[in-house]
Amino acid sequence: METKDELLTQAEKMSDKLSEWRRTLHQYPELSFQEYRTADFIAGVLETIDGLVVERGVGLETSVIATLGTGRAPVIALRADIDALPIDEANTCDYRSKTLGVMHACGHDAHAAILLGAASLLAERFRSQRWNGTVKFVFQPAEEMIDDKAMSGSPYLLEAGAYEGVEQAIALHMCPWLPVGAVQLHDGISMANVDVFRGTIKGTGGHGAYPELGSDPTWMLGLILQALHGIVPRKISALEPAVVSIGQIHAGTASNIIPDAVQVEGTVRSYSANTRELLETEIHDAFALAKQLGGDYSFHYQRGEPALVNDRYVNGQITTAIQKTAPAIKFTHRPFGMGGEDFGYVTQRLPGAMFFLGCALGDGLDRDLHTPQFDIDERCLPLGAAILANVAIDFIASSYEEGEEQHGT
Numbered sequence: 001m002e003t004k005d006e007l008l009t010q011a012e013k014m015s016d017k018l019s020e021w022r023r024t025l026h027q028y029p030e031l032s033f034q035e036y037r038t039a040d041f042i043a044g045v046l047e048t049i050d051g052l053v054v055e056r057g058v059g060l061e062t063s064v065i066a067t068l069g070t071g072r073a074p075v076i077a078l079r080a081d082i083d084a085l086p087i088d089e090a091n092t093c094d095y096r097s098k099t100l101g102v103m104h105a106c107g108h109d110a111h112a113a114i115l116l117g118a119a120s121l122l123a124e125r126f127r128s129q130r131w132n133g134t135v136k137f138v139f140q141p142a143e144e145m146i147d148d149k150a151m152s153g154s155p156y157l158l159e160a161g162a163y164e165g166v167e168q169a170i171a172l173h174m175c176p177w178l179p180v181g182a183v184q185l186h187d188g189i190s191m192a193n194v195d196v197f198r199g200t201i202k203g204t205g206g207h208g209a210y211p212e213l214g215s216d217p218t219w220m221l222g223l224i225l226q227a228l229h230g231i232v233p234r235k236i237s238a239l240e241p242a243v244v245s246i247g248q249i250h251a252g253t254a255s256n257i258i259p260d261a262v263q264v265e266g267t268v269r270s271y272s273a274n275t276r277e278l279l280e281t282e283i284h285d286a287f288a289l290a291k292q293l294g295g296d297y298s299f300h301y302q303r304g305e306p307a308l309v310n311d312r313y314v315n316g317q318i319t320t321a322i323q324k325t326a327p328a329i330k331f332t333h334r335p336f337g338m339g340g341e342d343f344g345y346v347t348q349r350l351p352g353a354m355f356f357l358g359c360a361l362g363d364g365l366d367r368d369l370h371t372p373q374f375d376i377d378e379r380c381l382p383l384g385a386a387i388l389a390n391v392a393i394d395f396i397a398s399s400y401e402e403g404e405e406q407h408g409t
Contacts, residue, residue, distance in 0.1 A: 005325045007121055007389045011382035014117055018381040021045065022113035023095035029084030029102045029109070032145035032153070035062040038082050038112075042139050045116050051123040052137075059160030060153055062141040068123055069134035074399035076392050077136040077162075077169040079343065080115035081108045081143035081153070090372035105374040107174030107359070110381060112139060114172065117385030122392055133396035138162055138169075143342050150302055154342040158349060167399070168314055169352035170391050171343045172384055173336070176367050178358030180379045182330040183322055185355045187315050191308035192241065192269040193276045194340030195301065199224075199287040202296040205260030217262040218251055220293045227286035228266070235282050236275060243269040243338050244279065269338040271307055308336070308344040310353040317398075318355055321390040326383060339369070357384050 011018075030038050039062040046054045052066040062082075089096050089103040097103045104110075119137045142153030163169065175184055201221055206214030228244060236242045244266060251262040268283065270276045280301050290297040322329055336356055346352050359376035360367070367373050 005386060005390070007125075008325050008382065008386040010121055010124070011117055011386040011389075014120065014385070015378075015382050018113050018117050018385065019378045021116055022109050022378065022381060025082075025109035025112055026095050026104050027098050029097050029099055029104045031086060031102060032083040032142035033060070033062070033147060035082050035141045038062070039064050039139070039141070042082065042112060042116065046119060046137070049120055049123045051126055052119060058162045059157035060141050063153070063157055063162070064139040065162055066119055066137040067134060068119065068126055068137070070132055071134055072132065073134070073165070073167065074396055075134040075136065075165050075167055076395045077138050077166040078115055078118060078388050078392060079138040079140055079169060079171045079346070080111035081140050082112050083108060083142055083144050083153070085144055085370060087370065087372055091375055093375065103372065103374070105371060106144065106369050107374070107376060108143070110174050110359070110376055110384075111172065114381055114384035114388065115139065117381065118388035118392070121385060121389040125389070125393065131393075131396050133399065135392045135396075136162075136166060146304065150304070152305060152342040154305070154345040158345060163346060163350065166350060168395060169346050169350060170314070170318065170388065171352070171354040172388065173341070173354055173356050174359045174369070174376055174380070175356035176360050176369060176374065176376070178332065178356070179360045179362060180358050180377045180383065181326070181328070182332065182358035183355055184332040184334065184336065185310070185315055185319065185353075186333060186335045187310055187312040189271045189307045190310050190335045190354070191341045191344065192243075192271060192338045193307045194304040195268040195270075195276070195280070196265065196304065197268060197283050197302070198263065198265045198300045199283075200298045201262045201264065201287065201290045202298070203258075203260055203294075206258045208256040208258055211258060214258060215294045216258050217290070217295055218259065220290050220295050221249070221251070221262050221264070223293065224264070224286055224289050227289055228283065231279065231282045231286065236278065240275050241269070241271045241335075241338060242275050242279060243267070244283065269340070305340050305342040306344045306348055308341045308354060309347045311347065311351040314351050314353040315355075317395060318353055318387075318391055321394050322355075322387055324394070325386045325390050357387075
């Protein structure tokens with residue numbers, strides 16, 4: 001008969017506390033760059049855990065970073081995002097959002113609660129079994145949105161040195177398409193480059209009764225839309241993940257006035273750098289058709305977060321820790337989709353990986369990410385906390401053993 005993992009046993013004893021933390025955060029969601037109450041709550045919990053050094057305002061006012069250990073190598077970072085989304089919650093649970101139009105619809109409340117749990121577990125372990133190494137708990141704001149500098153939270157924290165000295169970084173994400181007791185991992189590119197574009201098709205406009213006297217950008221729009229929608233199936237290999245989606249079209253002020261401009265905005269997703277370059281070129285060329293149609297255009301393309309690239313070796317360590325924590329857990333190995341994740345900035349700089357943790361309620365409702373009905377089975381919380389704790393412990397232990405071998409001791 002298998003012996004239950006000690007850290008999972010301890011985490012399950014914390015289940016009520018983990019749910020309480022998650023539900024408190026869920027009730028008071030805050031948008032990117034505005035997570036003041038959230039940061040206060042997280043810092044308040046961390047300050048009650050003996051052995052942690054808590055730091056605030058690294059990179060952004062609302063960041064919270066806790067450090068455990070000797071302050072020396074090996075150093076591992078565990079990261080959770082903490083911001084919410086501009087979505088009005090449709091759930092009727094007693095912990096539903098108290099802020100109209102704002103909701104934790106991507107599970108960041110659960111990510112933060114899990115990381116608080118991992119910090120508690122590791123601090124208790126460090127008090128009883130001190131090790132030579134350091135764990136950084138990074139509670140990152142602003143994963144969902146960018147500011148007027150086109151920056152999300154992750155690059156701000158990187159520039160400010162939040163990951164200085166870190167040798168490996170780990171993150172997890174809620175996975176509403178898998179049940180509790182299942183995880184999804186993937187080596188290499190696992191989430192998409194996220195870019196946006198804005199193009200303006202320009203004509204002269206004019207009176208609706210006399211279209212022959214001017215140039216009509218709404219007519220040009222039809223041909224340009226065909227070109228935009230034809231990029232992925234006709235310009236990009238079917239073997240390459242890519243998306244071009246139109247999100248907004250704005251034109252006109254009255255039924256009898258031909259507008260002088262049409263604005264078009266959309267999102268672009270890709271996995272490879274070459275495809276990212278090609279998409280930008282093809283989208284620009286689609287808007288340039290306006291000149292051949294008797295009009296003109298302007299074009300702006302904004303690159304967002306890079307693709308999330310999971311390190312194969314780090315994924316192997318995560319897999320070992322998961323199997324140690326819960327041997328019966330079920331693994332799915334495939335990319336996470338065309339969504340974006342600004343943890344990709346971190347995995348550009350140092351070895352790291354993110355895994356998806358099953359959390360489906362299994363009640364038959366569509367509770368996917370970024371929907372008003374999103375919710376989780378909270379039994380995933382202690383499992384996630386124990387996995388993160390085991391990853392950190394195993395990383396430090398294996399690094400120390402490698403160092404001993406290298407020095408011949």
